[in-house]
Amino acid sequence: MPMKERSTVKRTLDLKNPPSLSAEQKARLDAAALMPDEQINYSDAPNLPDAVWIKATAELPQTKQQITLRLDAEVLDFFKNTGKRYQSRINAVLRSYVDAHKTHTRSAD
Numbered sequence: 001m002p003m004k005e006r007s008t009v010k011r012t013l014d015l016k017n018p019p020s021l022s023a024e025q026k027a028r029l030d031a032a033a034l035m036p037d038e039q040i041n042y043s044d045a046p047n048l049p050d051a052v053w054i055k056a057t058a059e060l061p062q063t064k065q066q067i068t069l070r071l072d073a074e075v076l077d078f079f080k081n082t083g084k085r086y087q088s089r090i091n092a093v094l095r096s097y098v099d100a101h102k103t104h105t106r107s108a109d
Helices: 023-034 050-057 073-080 086-100
Strands: none
Touching: 050 086, 073 086
16 A cells, blocks of 8 residues: 555754664664674675765765766666666766776876
8 A cells, every 4th residue: 555645754864963872773783883794694785886885985076067978778777777866876887987097196297
């Protein structure tokens, strides 16, 4: 049965002012932080490209420019099939490529 819009609660997380955690929540987070990677069950985690995770943890510039870009249909279909925010995933992949291929900054001659 679809939810009525009035019963939907939307919340925005302010990262500069995070909500307080209960003692139980803190204990669970501490236990998870100490758990070896081999013991973590990732079976329900979505399979996302590494670039998505890199973007999620990196501080990226917030300024973006709107452009027209021609992509192979297969490439575009792949990203669109990953769900909402596929353009952000394309940007993350391109950002990862740029970061991997940066050369040393040359001083002006």
